[in-house]
Amino acid sequence: MSDSRGLVVVVEDEPAIGDIERIYLIDAGFTVHVSSDGESGLDAIRRLRPVAAVIDIGLPVMDGIELCRALRDADDWTPIVFVTARDSEIDRILGLELGADDYVTKPFSARELASRVKGLVRRSALGGRSTMLELGQLRLDQRERRVTVGGAPVELTATEFDLVAYLMASPGQVFARSQLLSAVWGLADYRGSRTVDVHVAQLRSKLGEAFGLRTIRGVGYALDSPSAGR
Structure with missing residues (x-):
């Protein structure tokens, strides 16, 4: 759709959570692609080149941390919001060596998540100039x-x-x-x-x-x- 804010890739293995994220991101003006495991999510991000990605930490096949590391090692700086179930992971996730941009902790507000993604996309567009x-x-x-x-x-x-x-x-x-x-x-x-x-x-x-x-x-x-x- 021509008036879209851009494509967001959601990588989430719980279908109910993925559906909620998709609905709120679409409501915020994005188009959305959902992948259910880390490997297919990595492929989608590389292939579709989204404006941002929402990545769950506890993914099958390849977890969210490894997915992020694979992107950054390839010099792919797609803005990333991590979804995590444990507060203890936060410091590790947000370290500069990993390159995550933001995180939300479960349970989270889907509306807040969409707002975080909008903020990341705005900053990315600003940086592109x-x-x-x-x-x-x-x-x-x-x-x-x-x-x-x-x-x-x-x-x-x-x-x-x-x-x-x-x-x-x-x-x-x-x-x-x-x-x-x-x-x-x-x-x-x-x-x-x-x-x-x-x-x-x-x-x-x-x-x-x-x-x-x-x-x-x-x-x-x-x-x-x-x-x-x-």
């Missing part, structure tokens, strides 16, 4: 998901990377916390505005003065060049 972003000593490579400060690499989590990329794409623009939550986390009220402040504090610690982020009291944040001050 410019592979490299630079601001002072801060340099961000969206294709390789790499950040350097003065040429030195800095390790960021997937969400930290996406937040920096979103801010760097519009230097000087003031963003409310709700705008950042919607764009980076995919749902305006997800986890509350405090999560933005926590991630900002982490980024300031990791990036130092190169991260020229101003706090706009009562509003949100704006990213300026370091010479502009905070």
Whole structure:
């Protein structure tokens, strides 16, 4: 359909869950292909080149972690949302070495999942306009998901990377916390505005003065060049 937001591949071995995900993603404007195991899901992603993939961790034949690793090893950076049944997997899933973009924990809201996917697709489209972003000593490579400060690499989590990329794409623009939550986390009220402040504090610690982020009291944040001050 010409007005589709694009194709999403869902890899889910429980038919009832796959059907719910498909229905809500279609309602959000996507077309959807559902695969029931990791091997066929990997083939579908490689063949159909979707705008995003929703992948369950506990898949038969090839689990979701191996599926993601196979894609990233082949330099395929299709945005991925993992579906996991165990909170203990989260840190492992979201590590930079694996390359996942987001996750939801069962039981989850299908509407929230669709919102997360929309957020990932928006960020991916934004990144497609410019592979490299630079601001002072801060340099961000969206294709390789790499950040350097003065040429030195800095390790960021997937969400930290996406937040920096979103801010760097519009230097000087003031963003409310709700705008950042919607764009980076995919749902305006997800986890509350405090999560933005926590991630900002982490980024300031990791990036130092190169991260020229101003706090706009009562509003949100704006990213300026370091010479502009905070």
